[in-house]
Amino acid sequence: LPVLTTPSPRAVLGAVSALVYGTELGEAKTFAITGTNGKTSVVYLLAALLEAAGIVPGLSSTAERRIGETVIESALTSPEASELHGLLARMREEGVGGVVLEVSAQALVRHRVDGVRFDVAAFNNFSQDHLDEFGSMEEYFAAKQRLFTPEHAERGVVVVDGEHGRRIAAEAAIPVTTLATEYGQKADWHLAITRQSLDGVSFVLTGPNSAYFRGRVPVFGRFMAENAALALIMLHEAGITLDRVAAGLPRSGEIPVYIPGRLEEMTAGGAGPRFFVDYGHTAGAFASMLEALNEVVDGKIIMMFGADGNRDTTKRAEMGAVAARGAHTVIICDYHPRDEDPADIRAQLLAGARAVGGRAEILEIGDPRAAIRAAISRAGSGDVILYAGPGHEDHQEVAGNMLPYSARDEVRGALRESGLLP
Known part of the structure; x- marks a missing residue:
């Protein structure tokens, strides 16, 4: 042949x-x-x-x-x-x-x-x-x-x-x-x-x-x-x-679109608090989302996020800074630490956020499950929680292991615990 x-x-x-x-x-x-x-x-x-x-x-x-x-x-x-x-x-x-x-x-x-x-x-x-x-x-x-x-x-x-x-x-x-x-x-x-x-x-x-x-x-x-x-x-x-x-659209021109894990609302609308999960994991994405929220939200904006391990480390400080400029409360947790020490990743995000100064309350809560519940406990009517990073994903990558974790499922469970979802 x-x-x-x-x-x-x-x-x-x-x-x-x-x-x-x-x-x-x-x-x-x-x-x-x-x-x-x-x-x-x-x-x-x-x-x-x-x-x-x-x-x-x-x-x-x-x-x-x-x-x-x-x-x-x-x-x-x-x-x-x-x-x-x-x-x-x-x-x-x-x-x-x-x-x-x-x-x-x-x-x-x-x-x-x-x-x-x-x-x-x-x-x-x-x-x-x-x-x-x-x-x-x-x-x-x-x-x-x-x-x-x-x-x-x-x-x-x-x-x-x-x-x-x-x-x-x-x-x-x-x-x-x-x-x-x-x-x-x-x-x-x-x-x-x-x-x-x-x-x-x-x-x-x-x-x-x-x-x-x-x-x-x-x-x-x-x-x-x-x-x-x-x-x-x-x-x-x-x-x-x-x-x-x-x-082919309604007379209103509304586009009937569902985008998995992209500004996906976990709550049922109404007066709030309202909780959104998104896949955004760059400073540019954070800036766009926070700018949009500040144009339409009368209450507080609570943002929680982490950063990828073994990926571009140079963007971490700016991610923290952008969050601190645009949100009232910033909660930094773990995302996919991979082979890095999660505490080191959080420290870089925290340094960027704290360098801004200003209005933002800045918290470090490594476990995202605990961070979700802390965010909900701080939110009242008219407030918005934005959880950026995991989006549609169903796992966390830690030291070579793919651990089951769905941000959307975890958020829904925490909202039910708080009586905010049936």
């Missing part, structure tokens, strides 16, 4: 997988989203909007893979090329008409999405993360820029509120359309917030040739409206009109 060798198997795995699975000429519309924060939310919003347009969605995200109604557990943000093309082939068999993928910087440099040429690729934001893997912010950014080349995408959609979005728009090797959410920023599309509360955010999106969409996302935060706008523009760029999407 002939034997072929290559010095870089990963570099050819995508092309080989596309041939094996016959996915190089897929019929479904394909979408990719990259950025530091909010990728998973964009994926789920796109899937919900595809359904509204009458198109069966398939998705791959940090939280899960989904083929129509079939859910598959997710191990990586972006699967290896061989798994990805197998997933695409299965989606084709199941009649999926729109495929949405969350694409990490690691996936791009490790060739995990090779062999797929997306109809539309998008970029939403950029902030510090993964510097344990990338030598600098510039190297991390360059990895994300790879998505906006003819090898990977036909066209792009880019949020240009920040410097890095403007760079991608200017330097991309493919046609790009732009979105701005800040007043006065030059762009093809513009987003305006019309109303927001803890129960959601309403917005108006306008674009070229009198394009117009009025909608609502049932999750709080300006950034969530931006995620929805980005998803709508991606569909528009793929030839799926805003009118077609709107026809």
Whole structure:
């Protein structure tokens, strides 16, 4: 038998997988989203909007893979090329008409999405993360820029509120359309917030040739409206009109989306206290969430979080500082310590928080179960608790062991103990 060798198997795995699975000429519309924060939310919003347009969605995200109604557990943000093309082939068999993928910087440099040429690729934001893997912010950014080349995408959609979005728009090797959410920023599309509360955010999106969409996302935060706008523009760029999407939504324009572990409310709404669990684990994510909460919360904001062990240590002090600036009470607990001493991780977060000074009460409670109950004991009517980090996850990684732990289940149990849930 002939034997072929290559010095870089990963570099050819995508092309080989596309041939094996016959996915190089897929019929479904394909979408990719990259950025530091909010990728998973964009994926789920796109899937919900595809359904509204009458198109069966398939998705791959940090939280899960989904083929129509079939859910598959997710191990990586972006699967290896061989798994990805197998997933695409299965989606084709199941009649999926729109495929949405969350694409990490690691996936791009490790060739995990090779062999797929997306109809539309998008970029939403950029902030510090993964510097344990990338030598600098510039190297991390360059990895994300790879998505906006003819090898990977036909066209792009880019949020240009920040410097890095403007760079991608200017330097991309493919046609790009732009979105701005800040007043006065030059762009093809513009987003305006019309109303927001803890129960959601309403917005108006306008674009070229009198394009117009009025909608609502049932999750709080300006950034969530931006995620929805980005998803709508991606569909528009793929030839799926805003009118077609709107026809499949309620008259209010509400997008019926559920995003696992992303600002997921554990309480039942009402006067509060209200408890949210989120996957955000960067200073940038913390800043966006706390800014949004301070715009809509009259009471106290109580934030609890930890940090990954054996990951980018340089972001820890800033995570603590951002939390202390935006919350009234900061509770620092353990997340995934992995092979590090949990006390050392907490100390770095605490140092960042205490360096800020100001209004925040700062507490160290290593056991997240005890931290949850301490947060609830400090919350009254009109207050909000935000537990950032674990999101949808169902384990803690400690010294090589995967210990069962679901933040969502633990929070629900503590809320029942306190009489705040039936």
